[in-house]
Amino acid sequence: MAIVKKLLVAALALGILGYLFISSLEDTISEPYSLDGASLSGWTLEVGEPSMRGLSVLGLRPPSLLRANLFDQLFNRTMESMTGPPDDLVPIVLREEYQLGLAGLLSPSELLQRARTAGLDRLTLSPVCMAVKREPYQGTTRQFYFVLFETPEIQGFRAELTALAAERGASAGLLDPFEVVLPIAGSDPAFTTWWPLMVDRQNDCRAEIG
Template sequence: MLLLVGVPWLFLKTVQNTIAEPYSIGVATVTEWTLHVQETGQPTPALISLVPSSSLVSQLFQQVFHRTMESLMTPSEPGMPVVLQEEFLAGLQDVFLPNEILAVARTVGLEQAQFNPVCMAVKREPSGGRTRQLFFVVFETPAFNEFRQELAKLYKERGGVLLFDPAALELVLPVASSDADFAGWWPLEVDRVVDCRAPIT
């Protein structure tokens, strides 16, 4: 009986240890980003996102899959949200058109910024008797903070009165999920102490 109880625990521990090993990505894959505007009302969290090179998400997904050996899905449209549709509809739309926000992002050089991967992170939550999972990479770049701060300043200068918090959004790239509802994870609250599971090299 002890053996039967111990085997699942040992398997889970092995998976956890494997997930915690460093993930590797090619340097070139994090230097190619393109800003993309999504039509409002679409089933995606982002109004504006940074779309990576075609190989970045696939590289990371294969590493996640080989470590977990679970049935996982990749985003149909990979990208890092930099402005959420929710933020646009909640107030930004009062003073900006989507293309005007895009212009601000390009002016601060968001597409040319150096993006530093912080970690591979995992979110888990119960759902209908099972556990949903989201694997994502947390990134950092001063240009992202500069863009959000500039957007907040312009919003206020143009007469925006509702709350827009430039610090409310983390820069994250979804990699894999246990189901196709990637949008259902947003707004995504990132706790780096709890969620970060492995470094990126």
């Protein structure tokens, strides 16, 4: 009986320690991420060849070292083994969206020109939060960390492309809504599988950025 009591006490102690560790980790993750204002200016609008691999055919490339800075801060908080995305672009038009519908309406150069006309090459993006998506996967949990941005200009541009597709009868060119985010890190390299991405701000946002 004494041995059973000791085992129960030990199990309870381990449970408490585990709870305290997880609570401490969540508190650390929720602390604001540090960025100065200069880190959020100087975005570059880029278009890629539709035949190339990658998530986006049109996107915004962030200022130098922005993603690396946030990746380092994230790792220092979580101490988890994660991988960075193969490309830093913030997706505006997905490659699949372009290939399935928009390719017959606009060439890549025309798409880029429309984006410039919409002022997307002059944006200063406002970060909402550092967020994370999690989902069960083969007995474990996949994770995807990203920065969510408030970007009415990009949403308006995507709506403009959808209207163009509808006007020309290209139903495959109708763009589904998705949030504008900068990928930071993931538990695996399959970043494209998270799109089209919708964010539950109440549950997915983990920390402010500022």
